[in-house]
Amino acid sequence: MKLKGKVFKYGDNVDTDVIIPARYLTSSSPEVLAAHCMEDIDADFAEKVEAGDIIVGGKNFGSGSSREHAPLAIKYAGVACVVAESFARIFYRNSINIGLPILECPEAVEATEAGDTLEVDIDQGIVKNLRTGESYQAEAFPPFMQEIIKDGGLIEHIKKVGV
Amino acid sequence: MGMTMIEKILAAHTEYDELKPGQIVNAEVDIVLGNDITTPVAIEEFNKIGVETVFDKDRVVIVPDHFAPSKDIQAAEQVKMLREFARKHELTNFFEIGQMGIEHVLLPEKGLALPGEIIVGADSHTCTYGALGALGTGVGSTDMAAAMATGKAWFKVPPTIKFVYTGELQPWVSGKDLILYTIGKIGVDGALYKAMEFTGEAISNLSMDGRMTMSNMAIEAGGKAGLIEADDKTVEYLKGRAVRDYNIYQSDEDAEYEEVIEIDVSQIEPQVAFPSLPDNTRGVSEAGEVKIHQSVIGSCTNGRIEDLRAAAKILEFNKIHPDVRCLIFPGTQDIYKQAVNEGLVEIFIEAGAAFSTPTCGPCLGGHMGILAEGERAISTTNRNFVGRMGSPKSEVYLSSPAVAAASAVKGYIAAPEEVIK
Ligand code: SF4
Numbered sequence: 001m002k003l004k005g006k007v008f009k010y011g012d013n014v015d016t017d018v019i020i021p022a023r024y025l026t027s028s029s030p031e032v033l034a035a036h037c038m039e040d041i042d043a044d045f046a047e048k049v050e051a052g053d054i055i056v057g058g059k060n061f062g063s064g065s066s067r068e069h070a071p072l073a074i075k076y077a078g079v080a081c082v083v084a085e086s087f088a089r090i091f092y093r094n095s096i097n098i099g100l101p102i103l104e105c106p107e108a109v110e111a112t113e114a115g116d117t118l119e120v121d122i123d124q125g126i127v128k129n130l131r132t133g134e135s136y137q138a139e140a141f142p143p144f145m146q147e148i149i150k151d152g153g154l155i156e157h158i159k160k161v162g163v
Numbered sequence: 164m165g166m167t168m169i170e171k172i173l174a175a176h177t178e179y180d181e182l183k184p185g186q187i188v189n190a191e192v193d194i195v196l197g198n199d200i201t202t203p204v205a206i207e208e209f210n211k212i213g214v215e216t217v218f219d220k221d222r223v224v225i226v227p228d229h230f231a232p233s234k235d236i237q238a239a240e241q242v243k244m245l246r247e248f249a250r251k252h253e254l255t256n257f258f259e260i261g262q263m264g265i266e267h268v269l270l271p272e273k274g275l276a277l278p279g280e281i282i283v284g285a286d287s288h289t290c291t292y293g294a295l296g297a298l299g300t301g302v303g304s305t306d307m308a309a310a311m312a313t314g315k316a317w318f319k320v321p322p323t324i325k326f327v328y329t330g331e332l333q334p335w336v337s338g339k340d341l342i343l344y345t346i347g348k349i350g351v352d353g354a355l356y357k358a359m360e361f362t363g364e365a366i367s368n369l370s371m372d373g374r375m376t377m378s379n380m381a382i383e384a385g386g387k388a389g390l391i392e393a394d395d396k397t398v399e400y401l402k403g404r405a406v407r408d409y410n411i412y413q414s415d416e417d418a419e420y421e422e423v424i425e426i427d428v429s430q431i432e433p434q435v436a437f438p439s440l441p442d443n444t445r446g447v448s449e450a451g452e453v454k455i456h457q458s459v460i461g462s463c464t465n466g467r468i469e470d471l472r473a474a475a476k477i478l479e480f481n482k483i484h485p486d487v488r489c490l491i492f493p494g495t496q497d498i499y500k501q502a503v504n505e506g507l508v509e510i511f512i513e514a515g516a517a518f519s520t521p522t523c524g525p526c527l528g529g530h531m532g533i534l535a536e537g538e539r540a541i542s543t544t545n546r547n548f549v550g551r552m553g554s555p556k557s558e559v560y561l562s563s564p565a566v567a568a569a570s571a572v573k574g575y576i577a578a579p580e581e582v583i584k
């Protein structure tokens with residue numbers, strides 16, 4: 001799977017409270033979550049973001065609460081993929097489980113600026129910055145996780161392999 | 164080569180005798196937990212799997228605590244969905260208003276989280292059960308759905324960092340101060356994807372309440388778990404509570420740790436975490452004059468009886484500062500009752516504090532004490548992220564109950580000694 005999109009860049013420790021504030025969690029509807037995605041860190045993100053865009057974050061992206069509403073909000077907002085230096089562990093597994101593509105690639109993060117266009121090859125784990133022309137190799141997922149991703153998330157995976 | 168506690172607990176729930184960090188395993192789980200925010204999404208996912216019912220009706224625990232008692236119609240609809248799911252699948256452990264408490268205070272109290280067990284909870288502070296020698300860890304709603312259907316969850320075996328706490332605590336220094344100090348030392352990603360193991364004489368001397376406060380905040384350092392070996396105190400605590408038999412696992416002498424960090428607790432004073440990360444800590448004597456508008460005492464971190472007693476000690480014969488709202492939330496109904504019986508509630512009310520039924524409430528900016536723009540709170544909760552307790556332009560400072568109570572009296576962040584000489 002190959003993706004190409006414009007970059008929204010954030011710093012370290014972007015937590016799930018700023019990705020989707022708790023005050024919206026009386027709902028899990030895609031429209032509500034998408035409308036308030038990133039609201040407390042980037043107030044007009046929902047208006048600026050376009051389908052296929054890419055979020056680039058620093059260390060410990062998605063830290064804090066286990067709310068799956070956070071990767072869901074990002075996905076529903078139309079974001080194609082998140083590239084970060086590292087992810088908080090619950091956000092990491094939630095993203096894989098719901099089929100939101102994520103990549104850990106510190107070198108690519110460092111060399112990326114807001115507004116750049118990235119081309120991401122999810123299967124190969126290659127991130128290319130079209131402004132600089134440089135490519136970076138992200139860490140590959142272990143085979144077990146690749147299988148979940150390939151099946152389209154954990155629920156589809158379980159349906160395939162059986163309970 | 165020996166094994167660490169978490170390696171042993173995981174191995175005992177799989178077909179392996181031995182496990183190493185990095186291995187990915189599918190393990191049986193003992194308890195699957197969810198709350199009113201995460202369970203609705205899990206129920207939708209569960210229904211997609213197409214199984215008749217949950218893997219074990221005694222082992223799926225559902226606690227409406229975040230927006231409960233329901234703060235608005237949407238929250239009420241979510242809890243209704245939980246209630247109907249619980250009835251349909253005849254769950255033994257759905258906790259209705261009147262019996263519920265904050266999940267991570269409630270489960271240990273009810274003997275539902277036991278040493279050597281694996282508890283996956285769709286709530287990040289499921290790591291609290293590490294204080295009982297259990298592998299409690301937070302997952303998302305899809306994991307919860309999968310675990311409700313299969314009784315299993317996938318894990319990557321984490322490396323362990325061992326913390327050794329030596330020396331004796333100074334007056335007014337609690338488990339909260341130890342964990343804030345530790346997070347300040349290693350950072351909010353200092354234990355990312357790792358298990359933390361809390362050991363040493365200072366941990367043995369801590370009460371179960373203090374231990375749970377510490378394990379609760381392992382996630383604030385990025386940790387997968389915050390484990391403490393079960394000892395006589397644990398066994399005593401579980402007497403009359405444990406709903407099942409359990410096994411105690413201890414790390415081997417020659418277990419392999421990624422790192423060993425020693426901390427002399429006698430050097431630590433009460434801690435405060437400044438906005439907007441839990442690792443932004445300093446001693447209360449270095450806080451400067453920080454004026455506050457609200458003081459929150461409660462949550463899954465510090466809503467236990469010992470926490471309320473510490474607050475009452477400070478608030479007895481004192482009055483809440485006229486510019487401060489002081490909100491006190493017991494963790495469960497039992498703690499509520501105990502606080503009434505011990506006369507603590509009377510002390511709180513005399514002092515001018517508000518005392519509430521158990522709820523997460525303001526901890527996550529849900530209800531019952533939201534901050535306006537420009538307002539500042541000191542809170543015994545576990546997160547001081549931007550907007551956590553309300554307006555993105557408000558601030559949260561984290562501390563122990565004693566410091567939060569002293570600050571409520573003074574009107575600014577204060578050490579307990581400033582109130583009680
Ligand atoms: S008290 Fe706060 S941290 Fe604990 S479960 Fe409730 S919302 Fe989460």
